[in-house]
Amino acid sequence: MSSTAPPYAATALALSVKHWKDLGIDDGDEETAPTNDLNTLVERLTAILVVRCVAIVAEKDEFNDLSTATICRSTLMRQASWPEPITADVVEQIRTFVHAILSRYNDNPYHNREHAYHVTTSAHKLLELMLLEKQQTFGLRNDPLMQFALIFAALIHDVEHQGLPNRQLCNEAAKLAVTYNDQSVAENRSLAIGFHELLKQDYKELRAVLFGNSDETDPSQSDYQRFRRQVISLVLTTDIANPERTALFKSKWVEAFESPLVDDDVSVLEDDDEKKDLKEGENEEDASESRDVVTSDKVGERRRSNASTGSFRSRGSSRGGTRLGVRMSIDLSGEALHIYKQVGNSKNSEEPDELKISVLLELFLTAADVSHNLQGWEQMVKWSNCLYLELQRALLMGRGTDPKPNWFQNQIGFLEFYLLPLANKLNETGVFGGFVGKQFATTVLANRDRWVKKGQKVTDQIIEEGKKMLNDNATICNPCRMDDEADRDLDLENGEMEASNDPGEGGSPTDWVKVFMFVVIVLLLGVILQLSQIRRHPKTPPKGYPGVWKINCRKLGKAIAPVDLCKDGYLRIDSGGHATFHNRVSDDCDESEMNICFRNAPILTQQHLIKIGLSTLPSEEENVAVA
Numbered sequence: 001m002s003s004t005a006p007p008y009a010a011t012a013l014a015l016s017v018k019h020w021k022d023l024g025i026d027d028g029d030e031e032t033a034p035t036n037d038l039n040t041l042v043e044r045l046t047a048i049l050v051v052r053c054v055a056i057v058a059e060k061d062e063f064n065d066l067s068t069a070t071i072c073r074s075t076l077m078r079q080a081s082w083p084e085p086i087t088a089d090v091v092e093q094i095r096t097f098v099h100a101i102l103s104r105y106n107d108n109p110y111h112n113r114e115h116a117y118h119v120t121t122s123a124h125k126l127l128e129l130m131l132l133e134k135q136q137t138f139g140l141r142n143d144p145l146m147q148f149a150l151i152f153a154a155l156i157h158d159v160e161h162q163g164l165p166n167r168q169l170c171n172e173a174a175k176l177a178v179t180y181n182d183q184s185v186a187e188n189r190s191l192a193i194g195f196h197e198l199l200k201q202d203y204k205e206l207r208a209v210l211f212g213n214s215d216e217t218d219p220s221q222s223d224y225q226r227f228r229r230q231v232i233s234l235v236l237t238t239d240i241a242n243p244e245r246t247a248l249f250k251s252k253w254v255e256a257f258e259s260p261l262v263d264d265d266v267s268v269l270e271d272d273d274e275k276k277d278l279k280e281g282e283n284e285e286d287a288s289e290s291r292d293v294v295t296s297d298k299v300g301e302r303r304r305s306n307a308s309t310g311s312f313r314s315r316g317s318s319r320g321g322t323r324l325g326v327r328m329s330i331d332l333s334g335e336a337l338h339i340y341k342q343v344g345n346s347k348n349s350e351e352p353d354e355l356k357i358s359v360l361l362e363l364f365l366t367a368a369d370v371s372h373n374l375q376g377w378e379q380m381v382k383w384s385n386c387l388y389l390e391l392q393r394a395l396l397m398g399r400g401t402d403p404k405p406n407w408f409q410n411q412i413g414f415l416e417f418y419l420l421p422l423a424n425k426l427n428e429t430g431v432f433g434g435f436v437g438k439q440f441a442t443t444v445l446a447n448r449d450r451w452v453k454k455g456q457k458v459t460d461q462i463i464e465e466g467k468k469m470l471n472d473n474a475t476i477c478n479p480c481r482m483d484d485e486a487d488r489d490l491d492l493e494n495g496e497m498e499a500s501n502d503p504g505e506g507g508s509p510t511d512w513v514k515v516f517m518f519v520v521i522v523l524l525l526g527v528i529l530q531l532s533q534i535r536r537h538p539k540t541p542p543k544g545y546p547g548v549w550k551i552n553c554r555k556l557g558k559a560i561a562p563v564d565l566c567k568d569g570y571l572r573i574d575s576g577g578h579a580t581f582h583n584r585v586s587d588d589c590d591e592s593e594m595n596i597c598f599r600n601a602p603i604l605t606q607q608h609l610i611k612i613g614l615s616t617l618p619s620e621e622e623n624v625a626v627a
Contacts, residue, residue, distance in 0.1 A: 008091070011047035013072035015121060016128050021443070023125060024118050024372060024379045034114065041102055041117045045155060046095040048124050050086065052151055053094065053209050055144035057085045066144055067131035068124065085209050093206040100197050104159050109390040110383065111161035118383075120154040122371035126364045126426075127151075133433045139352030140360055140431075148210065149227050150361050153234035154368055156194030161186050163390050166241060168400055184239040191235050195228065230358060237362040238369045240418070249362060255326045256359045257429060327355060363425055367440075373419050373447060374440050380447050384411060385462045392466040404466070408459040415448040579604040 014031040026033045035041065048068065054075075055066040062083075063070050075082070105113035127147055130137060140146060162169065162176075166185045169177040180188040198207070211224040239245050329337045340355035372379035388407060394400030423444045427437035451458075572580045581604055 008047040008050045009072045009075050011044060012051045012068050013076070015044060015048060015124070016068040016072065018121075018125070020122075020125055020129065020439075021376045023122055023375055024382070025376070034118075036112070036114045038099070038102060038113065041113060042095060042099045045098045045102070045117065045120055046091075048120070049094050049098065049148075049151060049155075050082075050091055052144065052148045053090065053206075054082055054086055056148060057083045057209060058144075059083075065131050065134075066141070066147065067128050069128060069132070085212075087205065090205050090209055093203050097197060097203060097206070098155065101156055101159055101194065104193060106161060106163060108161060108163035109393060110386040111158045111163055111390065115383070115386075116155060116158060119157065119365075119368045119371065120151060122375075123150050123154040123365055123368035126368060129436055130360075130431045133431065133436060135431050135433050137350065137431050138356035138360070139350055139354075140357045142350055143352065143357065145210065145223055145227055146230060146357055146361060149230045150234065150364055152194070152227075153231045153361075153365055156190050156231075157235045157238050157365070157369065158186065159190045159193050161190070164394050164399055166239065168394065172399070184236050184242050184245065187235050187239045191232055194231070194235075230361065233358060234362055234365045237366055240366070249359075249366075252326050252355065252359050252362070253425065256353075256356045257425075360429060360431065363422075363429065367422055367426060370419065370422075373415065374423060374443055376443065377447055377450055380451075381458055385458070385465070388462050389466060389469060392469055396469065404463055407463075408456050411451055411455060411459075412448060415444055415451065419444045420448075 011031060014029070018029075018032050024034055032044075051068045051071050054071055055063075058066070058071070063074055074080070102113045102116060105111070105116055127150060131141060166177075166182075166187075169185045170182045174185075176189055177185050179185075197203075207224075211222065211227065236242075236245055237249055327340045327342070329339060331337060340353075340358060342353045342355065367374060372383040388403050391400055391403035395402055420441060423440035426432065426440045430437070569581055
């Protein structure tokens with residue numbers, strides 16, 4: 001076991017038990033609090049990847065399940081070592097790789113290393129939730145290499161992102177766009193960086209851990225090729241603006257999880273069981289009226305039932321399962337290529353179905369990429385603001401469009417038409433169980449409702465922040481949070497004062513006028529007070545009795561104002577009545593050496609006298625100050 005195993009186990013455990021809705025927010029736990037510090041992020045993600053490597057090399061049944069939490073708890077409780085293949089060199093290579101990737105994330109307001117960390121930890125948490133729920137996972141539960149592929153893809157998915165949309169790079173005919181043929185430009189770049197780094201000689205031992213059991217007789221089916229194929233598919237799926245990728249994912253989803261009798265969100269059930277409900281002798285009109293129109297909730301129940309039993313057929317599939325499509329293709333020679341193998345689909349079976357595994361992983365990473373919207377209000381506001389500022393920065397560079405118009409309304413559309421169906425799909429897979437699976441959609445709906453009420457205020461605030469970026473020529477959104485006052489206002493719950501845009505209420509122009517008037521009044525009072533001090537203590541030198549006075553604060557008596565400001569020293573009054581002060585009490589300043597002691601001392605004004613603790617020059621009668 002590597003000597004670093006215990007701290008990495010503890011760190012990974014702390015990250016794995018973090019609640020889904022608490023990811024990305026500061027709840028006082030230093031081990032998991034959000035940060036942009038490179039070294040901290042490297043240590044945390046290294047911990048996760050080390051444990052995922054342990055899952056790959058672990059003996060069968062060594063752990064109750066392959067979740068990070070179970071592996072870490074078991075290791076810490078038994079005070080055991082990591083399995084023998086996880087050497088100190090392997091752990092260090094994992095850390096070096098993570099550092100190399102995170103350090104190549106650009107300082108964009110949104111697509112930065114903190115985003116990479118948040119997406120990776122969110123993907124990891126989805127994996128944890130699935131593994132701990134004990135539901136059917138179609139073989140993914142027992143496939144640690146594909147589990148590692150998910151975390152790896154999340155880590156690299158936006159590395160070297162330019163902070164510009166793909167369409168902008170294509171419109172500019174940018175070098176990257178030309179290199180990758182205008183297809184998922186940023187995503188292809190990230191994939192190239194990730195695999196170029198992994199294939200370096202520096203990671204030889206790590207690759208042996210990951211792919212050491214490759215089938216060399218069939219390179220196309222080696223663990224490395226399977227891993228690479230899945231990671232490429234995962235990262236490309238995050239390009240949700242690419243219609244071809246979106247259509248491909250939908251096709252895979254339909255093939256893997258949808259019943260041929262279900263079309264989109266509203267369908268008419270026509271199977272044999274429901275036809276039996278029709279009374280004999282009904283005419284066609286009566287029959288049509290008695291059919292059940294199924295809402296998305298009922299469709300979800302039906303799909304989850306199909307998913308758990310494996311009892312569904314592909315749309316349009318011919319007998320024998322030989323049609324070309326998502327699962328199968330052919331090359332020029334006519335040889336059939338099985339893209340996704342399926343060992344079995346019996347009820348409650350964990351026999352691997354590669355298509356379902358691929359769809360599950362793509363769904364997990366797509367959800368993790370926008371997980372701030374699936375977790376809570378604070379995360380959603382923080383990261384949507386960061387995205388706005390990134391688009392605003394692109395506009396200022398002349399490389400994008402203005403995000404300001406319709407920002408408020410566009411967020412509602414994104415929540416309703418992209419995030420809600422995505423959340424429902426997470427539930428419909430059945431891998432999270434009934435309760436956990438429903439929480440994703442519940443959170444999206446709660447965020448949407450709160451955005452409808454308060455999103456306009458959030459939008460106004462981030463637009464103002466964008467204007468500051470214009471004035472300050474800023475480029476980085478860090479930490480992309482609203483100010484404390486805005487946070488407090490957004491956290492007001494039912495029964496407390498709501499934010500309002502109406503004049504005269506909280507945050508209104510009337511309040512700003514009041515604050516401005518108060519500041520003006522305070523400044524005027526300060527000026528008046530200063531003028532009065534000047535009149536009381538003119539800068540013309542006061543005149544007093546000639547001589548040299550040793551000022552002793554303890555004896556000065558009524559000449560001190562106030563006592564705590566008095567300084568011991570020597571006060572000289574020349575024949576003209578002008579005063580100078582010298583505070584080097586160690587000097588022997590008597591009248592014979594007067595010129596030496598006070599040669600460079602300035603003539604005192606009344607204000608100077610006050611500073612050394614004298615309200616007036618001492619007179620002959622006030623010689624209590626004389627030593």
